[in-house]
Every structure is written in structure tokens, then in C-alpha cells.
Amino acid sequence: MTASMNASRWSGLRNASVLIAALLVLWQVLYWWVGDVALASPLATFRYTERLVTGETFGMHAYDTLRAFTIAFTLSVVIGLAVGFWLGFAKLAGDVLEPMVVAVYAIPKLTLYPILLLAFGLGLSAKVAFGVLHGVIPIILFTLTAVRNTKPILIKTGKVHKLSPGQTVRWILFPAAVPEIFTGLRVGFSLTLIGSLLAEMFASQRGLGYLLMTGIGLHNVELIMSVTLLIIVFAAGVSTLLLHIDHRLHRRT
Amino acid sequence: MRRATIYRLLVVAAAIGLLEVLCLTGVIDKITMQAPHLIVRDLFRMLVSGRLNGAIMKTLTNTLLALGLALSVGIVVGAILHRYRALRDTLDPLFATYYAVPIFAFYPFFLVVFGLGDLPQILIAFMLGVVAVIVNTLNGLDRVPTVLLKTARIMRLSSMDTALRMTLPAAAPYILTGIKLAVAYAFIGVIGSEFIMSRGGIGYEISFAYTSFDNATMYPLIVLILLASITINAGLSRWEERLLARRGLR
Numbered sequence: 222m223t224a225s226m227n228a229s230r231w232s233g234l235r236n237a238s239v240l241i242a243a244l245l246v247l248w249q250v251l252y253w254w255v256g257d258v259a260l261a262s263p264l265a266t267f268r269y270t271e272r273l274v275t276g277e278t279f280g281m282h283a284y285d286t287l288r289a290f291t292i293a294f295t296l297s298v299v300i301g302l303a304v305g306f307w308l309g310f311a312k313l314a315g316d317v318l319e320p321m322v323v324a325v326y327a328i329p330k331l332t333l334y335p336i337l338l339l340a341f342g343l344g345l346s347a348k349v350a351f352g353v354l355h356g357v358i359p360i361i362l363f364t365l366t367a368v369r370n371t372k373p374i375l376i377k378t379g380k381v382h383k384l385s386p387g388q389t390v391r392w393i394l395f396p397a398a399v400p401e402i403f404t405g406l407r408v409g410f411s412l413t414l415i416g417s418l419l420a421e422m423f424a425s426q427r428g429l430g431y432l433l434m435t436g437i438g439l440h441n442v443e444l445i446m447s448v449t450l451l452i453i454v455f456a457a458g459v460s461t462l463l464l465h466i467d468h469r470l471h472r473r474t
Numbered sequence: 475m476r477r478a479t480i481y482r483l484l485v486v487a488a489a490i491g492l493l494e495v496l497c498l499t500g501v502i503d504k505i506t507m508q509a510p511h512l513i514v515r516d517l518f519r520m521l522v523s524g525r526l527n528g529a530i531m532k533t534l535t536n537t538l539l540a541l542g543l544a545l546s547v548g549i550v551v552g553a554i555l556h557r558y559r560a561l562r563d564t565l566d567p568l569f570a571t572y573y574a575v576p577i578f579a580f581y582p583f584f585l586v587v588f589g590l591g592d593l594p595q596i597l598i599a600f601m602l603g604v605v606a607v608i609v610n611t612l613n614g615l616d617r618v619p620t621v622l623l624k625t626a627r628i629m630r631l632s633s634m635d636t637a638l639r640m641t642l643p644a645a646a647p648y649i650l651t652g653i654k655l656a657v658a659y660a661f662i663g664v665i666g667s668e669f670i671m672s673r674g675g676i677g678y679e680i681s682f683a684y685t686s687f688d689n690a691t692m693y694p695l696i697v698l699i700l701l702a703s704i705t706i707n708a709g710l711s712r713w714e715e716r717l718l719a720r721r722g723l724r
Contacts, residue, residue, distance in 0.1 A: 236564045243564075259586035316478035317485060327654055327707045329661035331669070332677075332699045335684040335692055339506045411574035418576050423669060430576070437582045437670065449579040456574030457567070464570050 237461070261443045269443040270450055286421060286428040289345055293352025294413045301357045301409060302402070305364025306390065315365060322365075326358045331419060338424045348420040348428070355416030356409040363405025367398035400470040407463040414456055508689050517694035526679055526691075530698070533664055533676040536592050540599030541660040545653060547600070548607025553637075555608065556615040572605045581667050590673060599663025603656035610652025614645030647721075650714045657706050661699060 245263055252262045261269065273279050308315040308322075334351065341347035371394055379393045421430025429448055436444035490510050496502045497509035508516070520526055555562040577598060584594035618641050626636040668677025676695055683692035 232563070233567075237567050239564050240568055244568075255583075255587055259583050313478065313481070317481040321482065321485070323711075324704055324707065327658045328700055328703050329658050329665060331662045331666050332680065332696050334669075335680060336507070336696065338684070411571070414574050415576060419578075419666075422576065422578065433576065433579055434670075437579075440582065442582075445579060445582060449576070452579075453571075453575050457571040460571040460574055461567060464567075 233465075257442070259442065261446045265443060266446045266450055270447040273444070273447050274451075282428050282432050285345075286417065286430065289348040289421070289428065290352060290414055290417045292345075293349045293417050294356060294410065296349065296353045297356035297360055297409050297413050298406065300353070301360025301405070302364055304357075305361045305402075305405075306368055306394075308361065309365045309368025315369070319362075319365065322358060322361055326362065330354055330416075331423075334420065334423050337420070343424060343426060347424050348417050351420035351424075352413045352417035355419075356413030359408040359412060360402075360405045363408070364398065364402050367401030367405075368394055370401075371397045400467070403463075403467050403470050407460070407467055410463060411456065411460060418452065505687065505689070508693055512690075513693045513697055516690045517697055520691070520694050526676075526695070529675050529679045532592075532674055533668065534702075536596050536664045536675070537599065537660045539592075540596045540663060541603065541656055543596070543600045544603035544607055544656045544660065548604045548652065548656070549611050549649065551604075552608045552611025552615065556612055562612070569605055569609050577601050577663070578666055578670060581670055585671065590671065595664050595667040595672065595675075598667045599660045602659035602663040606655035606659060607649070607652040610655070611645065611649050614648030614652075615641065617648060618644040647714055647717045650710055650717070654707055654710050654714075657710070658703060661703055665699065 248260075248263050252260045308318055330351075333354070337347050337350050337354075341350055375393050375397055376389065379389045384392065418428075418430040418433075421428040422434045423430075425431045429452060433445060433448045433452075435441070436448060493502075493507075494510050497504075497507060555565065580601065581594060581598050584597050588594050588597075622640045622644055623636070626640045631639065664675070665677035665680075668675040669681050672678045676699060680692055680695050683689070683695070
């Protein structure tokens with residue numbers, strides 16, 4: 222068991238390194254092909270990133286993004302779990318509202334950004350609202366499905382033990398649904414991040430997304446690539462960690 | 475199920491009614507939002523006058539092109555990756571983190587390489603959609619029952635026939651899930667790129683209307699996109715349900 226887990230961890234690490242190496246080679250080759258106008262070479266980007274991160278304004282932008290993202294993700298988790306458990310429990314409410322939630326999942330939410338801007342104004346609340354709008358839906362859907370698919374025998378066992386509804390959630394439904402819920406949180410993490418970044422790109426005057434738009438506006442290739450690189454490293458790092466926990470939770474059951 | 479449908483319509487009607495009341499009583503002011511009946515009227519006028527038909531056609535054409543490209547490339551790549559385990563394992567972390575990356579950051583790069591035309595927008599929309607198609611194609615191929623493939627072998631089907639008559643139909647419901655996501659992503663890609671920098675299209679018109687406080691153009695256009703994507707999605711969902719029902723899965 223431990224041996225095979227170790228083996229899978231090593232192969233995971235090897236896969237990740239092969240992928241990173243391949244992407245770096247691709248990047249360099251693309252750079253040689255299109256030249257300085259459109260791309261910065263990996264080396265130049267790393268150098269610029271170092272200067273950017275140690276520069277004065279970067280801390281402010283990063284803090285702003287992180288703050289908006291943290292608030293948005295916390296709200297997504299709380300609202301998503303609450304609505305997910307409710308719709309999973311209440312049969313009629315679930316039947317009525319689930320298709321609507323699915324429909325919201327599939328609409329291009331970016332088109333709604335002018336409305337959010339008008340409603341919330343430029344700034345933190347618009348970013349948070351946009352992040353939640355993106356992130357809350359997968360958490361609702363995964364939680365709902367997980368609660369609905371809990372094996373009836375577990376719930377019956379709870380009834381035999383005369384558990385109250387609160388205790389049923391605490392000791393039976395929640396532990397049984399945790400792996401699926403975690404998958405929802407993982408997807409929700411990515412989407413909340415992209416939601417808050419998109420809001421910053423289109424509707425903000427601070428944050429990494431705004432920095433990215435500045436780069437696009439000024440056609441500062443190094444700035445664009447550095448910010449993208451930082452976002453990718455952050456997103457990929459956290460996603461890999463979450464994916465790892467996700468796999469372990471699913472293996473346990 | 476029918477009762478749920480009726481309740482759903484009631485919920486939607488109540489939400490629109492509430493918006494209408496809030497707008498008419500002035501709780502939501504005119505600069506923020508127009509009353510729903512005015513939006514419908516403006517949408518109707520806009521479509522009849524044909525003022526923005528060019529922009530609408532441009533966006534829809536680009537979205538369709540990107541969608542077609544994402545579907546054909548995504549399904550083929552998914553099928554190839556399903557064959558080669560090592561390649562798939564290597565790309566897995568990329569797929570897992572792909573949607574946390576702002577793909578729009580690549581738009582200026584495409585603008586420089588291909589110029590300010592339709593191609594950069596189509597490419598962004600394609601990049602957004604293709605991974606959803608790949609991931610769901612892989613998922614669908616993973617779930618093709620072994621017994622079907624064994625049956626195909628007993629019937630001595632050629633590999634082409636096996637793919638067309640066994641694997642593809644069995645994986646179709648899952649691939650459809652990918653297609654539904656790709657529709658949304660294609661719209662997001664094209665309209666988002668038009669927001670950032672373009673010479674026309676619905677996204678361009680929306681952001682132009684936004685900056686000039688022209689709610690009579692902005693809201694109808696937003697509603698139009700939402701209606702288009704919800705209609706396409708509902709159609710695909712119905713198809714998906716039929717496929718699943720035929721297989722006794724629902």
C-alpha cells in the first residue's frame with residue numbers, strides 16, 4: 222500500500238516535471254519563431270518577474286487580488302454548502318431549482334459584468350460578486366449530488382440510532398459526502414479565482430487582473446507574461462495540492 | 475416532474491416580476507437597470523431596425539467557428555490521449571489547472587501575430603473550449619463498457635466500425651456534457667476578446683454602450699446572448715436526456 226502510494230507520488234512528480242519542461246521548451250521555441258514583439262523569452266520573463274515582485278506597487282496589487290479572492294471563495298463555500306445541502310435534502314426544491322442552477326453554470330457570465338459594475342461600482346464588491354457568481358455554482362452542484370447519492374442504508378442506520386437531523390448531517394451525510402464536496406470545492410477554487418481575475422481585468426483599478434490589462438493596454442509584453450506566469454504558478458500549485466487531497470479522499474471510500 | 479416544471483416557471487416569473495416592480499418603484503434606478511418589459515421592447519426594436527445585425531452576425535459566426543474547431547480538435551485529441559496512457563498522465567496536471575488560468579492573457583500575443591481581425595478571437599474561444607471537450611471525451615471513453623468492445627470483436631467489426639458504432643455512441647452523453655461547456659466557453663472567448671480590443675461584434679457594442687450609458691442597447695444585447703446560450707444549452711440537454719433514456723440510464 223505505502224509502496225504503491227509512494228510509486229504513484231513519484232510518477233506524479235515525474236509527470237509534472239516532464240510537463241513543465243515541455244512547456245518551457247515550447248515557450249522558447251515559440252519565442253524564437255515570433256520574436257520580441259509578441260513574446261518575451263522564458264529567461265527574460267523570469268528576470269522581469271523578479272524585478273516586478275520586488276518592486277513597490279506589486280505588493281499592493283497582489284494583496285488586493287488575494288483579499289478579493291479570499292472573501293469570494295469563503296462566500297462561495299458557505300453559500301454553496303448551505304444551498305447544496307438544502308437542495309439535496311428537500312426533494313421538491315431540488316427538482317425545481319437544480320436545472321436552473323445548471324443553466325446558470327452554462328451561461329457566459331462574462332457578459333454580465335457591465336450589470337455587476339452598475340450594481341456594485343468599481344472595486345472590491347464587484348470583484349467579490351463576480352468571483353462568487355463563478356465559484357458558487359460548482360460547489361452547489363457537487364454538494365447537491367453528493368447528498369442525494371448518500372447510500373440509503375447509512376441514513377436508515379442513523380434513524381435506527383435515533384439521530385436528530387443535525388446529528389444526521391454531522392455524523393452521516395457530511396462524512397459520506399466529503400469526497401464529492403471536496404471535488405466541488407476544488408473546481409470552485411479555480412472558477413472563483415478566474416472570476417475575480419476577470420472582474421479585475423474588466424472592472425477594476427487595482428489587482429493582478431488590472432496589472433494584466435495595463436500590460437495589454439501598454440503592450441508591455443514582459444509585464445503581461447510575468448503576471449500570467451505568477452497567476453499560473455499560484456493556480457497550478459494550489460490546484461495540484463487540492464487534486465492530491467481529492468484523490469486521497471476518493472481512495473479512502 | 476411536471477409539477478417541478480410548473481414551479482420552475484413560477485419561480486422565473488416571480489423573479490422577473492420582482493425586478494419589474496423594483497425598477498418601476500425606483501428601488502433600482504434607471505441608470506443601473508431598465509425595467510424588464512422595456513428591455514424586451516428595446517430588444518425587439520433593435521432586431522427589427524437591423525441596426526446591430528452586422529455585429530450580431532459577426533459574433534455568432536466567430537463563436538460557431540471556434541465551437542466547431544474546439545469540438546473537432548477536442549474529440550480527436552481526446553481519442554488519441556485515451557490510447558496513449560503515458561501522454562495522458564503527463565498532460566493531466568495541465569487539464570486540472572487549465573481553467574484557473576486567464577486565457578485572455580494570450581489575446582495580445584495573438585493580436586500581434588495575426589493582426590486585429592477575427593482570427594485572434596476565434597483562437598481564444600477555441601483555447602477556452604477545447605480542454606472541456608478533451609476532458610469530457612476522455613471521461614466518456616473511460617466509461618465505455620468493456621462488454622461492448624468485446625461484442626464488437628466477436629462481430630469482427632473493423633476498428634473504424636467499432637469507433638463509429640460502439641465507442642462513439644456509448645461515450646456520446648459524456649461528450650455532450652463537454653459540448654455544452656464548449657458552447658459557453660466559445661461565447662465567453664469571443665465576447666471577452668471583443669471587450670478587450672476589437673473592431674466590432676456584440677461584446678464591442680456592449681462595452682461601447684456601457685461607456686456611453688446607453689442602457690437601451692446594452693441590456694437587450696446581454697439578454698440576447700443569454701437567450702442564445704440558454705436555448706442552445708436546453709436543446710443539447712434534451713438531446714442528452716434522450717440518449718441517456720434510450721440506454722435506460724435515466
